[in-house]
Amino acid sequence: MPLPNDEKIVALANEFIQQFDGMFGLHPGFRAAHAKGALLTGTFTPGARAAGVSRAPHFGRATTSVTVRFSNSTGIPTIPDNVPNANPRGMAVRFHLGERVHTDIVSQSTDGFPTKTGQEFLEMLRALVASDGMKTSPTPIEQFLGAHPKALAFVQTPKPTPASFAREAFFAVTALRFINKDGAARYGRYRIVPEAGVEHLDDAAAARLGENFLFDELVERVGKGVIAFRVTVQLAEEGDVVDDSTVHWPESREVVELGKIELTGTVTGDAEEQRHTIFDPIPRVDGIEASDDPLLELRAAVYLISGRRRRAAGSAQSAKIGTA
Ligand code: HEM
Numbered sequence: 514m515p516l517p518n519d520e521k522i523v524a525l526a527n528e529f530i531q532q533f534d535g536m537f538g539l540h541p542g543f544r545a546a547h548a549k550g551a552l553l554t555g556t557f558t559p560g561a562r563a564a565g566v567s568r569a570p571h572f573g574r575a576t577t578s579v580t581v582r583f584s585n586s587t588g589i590p591t592i593p594d595n596v597p598n599a600n601p602r603g604m605a606v607r608f609h610l611g612e613r614v615h616t617d618i619v620s621q622s623t624d625g626f627p628t629k630t631g632q633e634f635l636e637m638l639r640a641l642v643a644s645d646g647m648k649t650s651p652t653p654i655e656q657f658l659g660a661h662p663k664a665l666a667f668v669q670t671p672k673p674t675p676a677s678f679a680r681e682a683f684f685a686v687t688a689l690r691f692i693n694k695d696g697a698a699r700y701g702r703y704r705i706v707p708e709a710g711v712e713h714l715d716d717a718a719a720a721r722l723g724e725n726f727l728f729d730e731l732v733e734r735v736g737k738g739v740i741a742f743r744v745t746v747q748l749a750e751e752g753d754v755v756d757d758s759t760v761h762w763p764e765s766r767e768v769v770e771l772g773k774i775e776l777t778g779t780v781t782g783d784a785e786e787q788r789h790t791i792f793d794p795i796p797r798v799d800g801i802e803a804s805d806d807p808l809l810e811l812r813a814a815v816y817l818i819s820g821r822r823r824r825a826a827g828s829a830q831s832a833k834i835g836t837a
Pocket of ligand 1: 529530533543544545546547550582583584602603604605619620621626630631634684685686687758791792808811812815816819820823
């Protein structure tokens, strides 16, 4: 996947990485955000209606192997699983379509985003940092949220801790354009729903658990049986806003089941694999296209730049170990 030709996007992407480095500290070899994670493997089996929505290869095949990365928020690789700041959680899915050919879904456990553009999100993060320790109101973040009601709504949306990664629902937030074999196109947003049902803990209950309780439970659970999720897509109607992640579509919009993910095992060499894997919010596969949501191109650039840095740090570490 190449960096975009647009210099402004690349410059903004680099500003984000600097911003996260400032907020979370430098942790070479780890993601600038969603740093603490684990990989699982399994398969995707399409549902009966998937091919009617998109002609993408994995919706037309019996099964496709997948790798899934569950993660905590923030760029702190040791963030305890049981603190509120570790929410929202992440679930990134890679569908292996062929030799070095894949398509991804990058989703989080909160449905929505605070700002339409990356520039505004960066302003919000800067305002947050500038407000740290400030006692006089209004602080920069209060001012930002006062002027951006959708950001305020996102900040106020509850972000509870899941009882398990297998008991959380995930939302890919940015709309994509799904095209079937007849050329019929619909905009949609992925929602990934746990087969075991959603279960959240209150902060006090979470605080009583261990700081690795979610990742420990994940390994234990997959050791005992399959962890299943349904991949669904909420379809937009004519006239719905499809280029703005702050805008929710009415809950009455049709949700179509695209298939089932069944996770069956952990990944050998998990840390190295995580370091190497760079997920891409743009599908880059025939049958699923990016929408005009400005977050997509920016995020693709941010994840790629952060990923290349992580890989380089990983190789430097391995080289050091090799010579030690
Ligand atoms: C301007 C908006 C955003 C920025 C700047 C941003 C930034 C980042 C960065 C720097 C990373 C680390 C990437 C890496 O090194 O691989 C990351 C990862 C991640 N982001 Fe975002 N993000 C944004 C929006 C979103 C949205 C809307 C979602 C939810 C759909 C999301 C979900 C995730 C997840 C799940 C990961 C972890 C992916 C993995 O497991 O590799 N982000 N983000």
